[in-house]
Amino acid sequence: MAKWVYRFGGGTAEGRAADSALLGGKGANLAEMAALGLPVPPGMTIVTDVCTWYYANGRALPEELRRQVLDGIGAMEEETGRTFGGDTRPLLLSVRSGARASMPGMMDTVLNLGLNDETVQALGHDAGDARFAWDTYRRFIQMYADVVMGVDHEIFEEILEDEKAQCGHEYDTEMSAVEWQQVVSRYKDMIEEEFGETFPQDPHEQLWKAIGAVFASWMNPRAVTFRTLHNIPAEWGTAVSVQAMVFGNLGSTSATGVAFTRNPSTGEKALYGEFLVNAQGEDVVAGIRTPQSITEEGRIATGGEKPSMEKLMPEAFAEFKTVCTTLEAHFRDMQDIEFTVERGKLFMLQTRNGKRTTRAAMKIAVDMVDEGVITHEDAICRIEPPSLDQLLHPTIDPNVQRRVIGAGLPASPGAASGEIVFTSEEAIAAEAEGRKVILVRTETSPEDIHGMHAAEGILTTRGGMTSHAAVVARGMGIPCVVGAGSIRVDARNDKLLGAGGVVLKRGDIITLDGSAGQVLAGLVPMIQPELSGDFGRLMQWADQCRRMNVRTNADTPQDARAARAFGAEGIGLCRTEHMFFEGERIHVMREMILAEDEAGRRTALDKLLPMQRSDFFELFSIMSGLPVTIRLLDPPLHEFLPKTEAEINDVAEAMGMEPGFLARRIDAIHEFNPMMGHRGCRLAISYPEIAEMQARAIFEAAAAAAAETGAPVALEIMVPLVGLRAELDYVKGVIDCVAASVAKETGRETTYLAGTMIELPRAALRAHVIAETAEFFSFGTNDLTQTTFGISRDDAATFIPTYQKKGIIEHDPFVSLDFEGVGELIQLAAERGRRARGDLKLGICGEHGGDPASISFCEDAGLDYVSCSPFRVPIARLAAAQAAIRVRAGATPSR
Secondary structure (H helix, E strand, C coil): CCCCEEEEEECCCCCHHHHHHHHHHHHHHHHHHCCCCCCCCCCECHHHHHHHHHHCCCCCCCCHHHHHHHHHHHHHHHHHCECCCCCCECCEEEEEEEECCCCCCCCEEEEEEEECHHHHHHHHHHHCCCHHHHHHHHHHHHHHHHHHHHHHHCHHHHHHHHHHHHCCCCCHHHCHHHHHHHHHHHHHHHHHHCCCCCCCCCCCHHHHHHHHHHHHHCHHHHHHHCCCCEEEHHHHHEEHHHECCCCCCCCCEEEEEEEEEECCCCCCCCCEEEECCCCCHHHHHCCCCCECHHHHHHHHHHCCCCHHHHCCCHHHHHHHHHHHHHHHHHCCCCEEEEEEECEEEEEEEEEEECCCCCCHHHHHHHEEEEECCCHHHHHHCCCHHHHHHHHHHCCEEECCCCEEEECCCEEEEEEEEEEEEECCCHHHHHHHHHEEEEEEECCCHHHHHHHHHCCCEEEEEECCCCCCHHHHHHHHHCCCCECCCCCCEEEHHHHCCCCHHHHCCCCCEEEECCCCCCEECCCCCCECCCCCCCHHHHHHHHHHHCEEEEEEEEHHHHHHHHHHHCCCCCCEEEEHHHHHHHHHHHHHHHHHHHHHHHHHHHHHHHHHHHHHHHHHHHHHHHHHEEEEEEECCCCCCCHHHHHHHHHHHHHHHHHHHHHHHHHHHHHHHHHCCCCHHCHHHHHHHCCCCHHHHHHHHHHHHHHHHHHCCCCCCEEEEEECCCCHHHHHHHHHHHHHHHHHHHHHHHCCCCCEEEEEEEECCHHHHHHHHHHCCCEEEEEEEEHHHHHHHCCCCCCCHHHHHHHCCCCCCCCCCCCCCCCCCCHHHHHHHHHHHHHHHHCCCEEEEEHHHHCCHHHHHHHCCCCCEEECCCHHHHHHHHHHHHHHHHHHHCCCCCC
């Protein structure tokens, strides 16, 4: 018989933190806290296997689960002295989701479950507070109806706001028991009128349906989007934790809050968080009420007027601080903690490794190494490589004059400028049009996940540092300012009203400073960040740990300089064709392509030679002795030619041609499937004069750079699209001949390697033969993926998302390497190539060179280096280090 339920509480637990795959992160950590003897309300976790069963069986729950859940309730009743559904001392439950990876706010929760028209009376009598009981009942109805019955929560908000207005109240806490009773009555009437059914009164029916609804939320749109953005597999499923309720809304000696053991924005070693008196958990994260700081230091820093928990509840605070220290020491990482104080007694509801900005993650990791808590390797593995993007983008120039139109809390650091939009739909549409926007909302909700991802930054007028907007923005690395109370959003009239009478409308530009919590009018100048301090130390440790080198894909001096600043150890791919598109060059290139004979082509090539030579000289000088891999001309010639009638007319006039004649020449060159046609080494074989010009430019520039810098040029010349050894032999013969000529002319011989890009399945299969000529292989995974799958990478976006949605493939193979197919070809080529040439150098230069999962594969395949775009160099350095650490530890690779 399957064990579907694991219990915890009373100092014991049937699971531990290591069981997160089975119990989910929340359930595993609740079990761990209970086993540590911390004050955790008793409960049980329904395992992730039930989620799998649920979807495999038409969204039904296994019948045996019911008995195990009832047994779990019995254990909770015994420990609490309360009865589920009882008419005295009723036991109320929370039903919460919990996947093995944290997905804050993406799935559903039901609190206060077990209330009905009878138990609400018993709850009020037991607590000696009828107002508390009816407030709790209205919360339960609103949450249960939303999650389980599908009633729009906005309808309840409208009823509540109407009742508060009629009673003359501004805040929920001003409502009396009788007034809450009226709200409950209206809630139930609305449900019956609109949906034709009464609100369920049987607590066991409530529980069973709530469990099913939480499992169902694993596949809701926002959860699916979040999993896609964070590469969380759908097959993991979620667990469901059912726990005895404790109440933070039991008057002035009760409270609820969220805290981090260190500052999640800066990494500072100081308790950091917020709480609300006389409230429940959703009040804190929803941003409906402005929370208070937990510590007095935090209150002063944020300018809060209401007392901190440290001052207001000193005994509970002291115990909480001790618990935080215990948890951080136990988990050896910064913790994100949820807690409730019920009439002075502290209860721990959740702990997990806290989400943090990358800058904070860097500081925390480095500090914990200095504190002796973790090792250098631990610190390296604590940072998600893609998150380094947060550190590699501009910040506001400190010397600029700021026109501040509002201020709030600095929820997620960094800076961003963009047009004002007021809805997620607008943000998504703007992104599709290539426009940068700032999403401005009163408050965000999980339904805004798409729009938040599309925006450059997020601004909310309500909410605190642990509100939905703040947590999600930090996780995404998006600058965010929350709780900007001096700004008012008038979405109905498409306006934002700022301090000093400033009125801005949809489409106007604003800038957010997420580090200072400021909102600025207009586009503000920004500067590049300094990659030093904690970043520098961590990257130094990473460089010491990694085996593979990290190069860059760079075609211009600007790219090469940026890559060197980011730690690139050479150029793994210089696409020479990119040098032909600028200014006068494109005209000369077209002259060469449209020439009717070799003599005409050579005349044009003579004009291109000094341009290419100058480009290569700069790259060699910048790299100063580091390897530089230059790829000969690769794309089909039609890419350089005009396409529209207007462009053809302009080019014809510039070249002194008749437009009709030019159009006919372009049509003659046109190919039906150019990416599989006359390109790469095929061009060099058809028109060897092109390869001769490029080789001459390369060797003359190498000789000049070596003479000027005094550093020998580490030159590698790459022949693209080779499928036959004879192709490489022919082109290499051209290269060798030019090299000898230039050496004779300059009196300086340049040492170089000649190799090829493996981007065709045939080349991978015949690698042992090709390696007899090639001195290095560079895997061009963009085209290798394209030719292996038979999918055009330019058209794949039209159907790949559908494949992912239907579970046919897990990852876009153009984003993350296809290990089974393309990966097997790489491994086969590497093995066969090195069998033929023991010192064969192996690298990867497609876009996969900056993808951490693909880099991990390259480590397993024994490649010597990866090459990626300049801004991904730090990501690749860190990912390569993590891969090397994993291999040394004997761990299996993972995506």
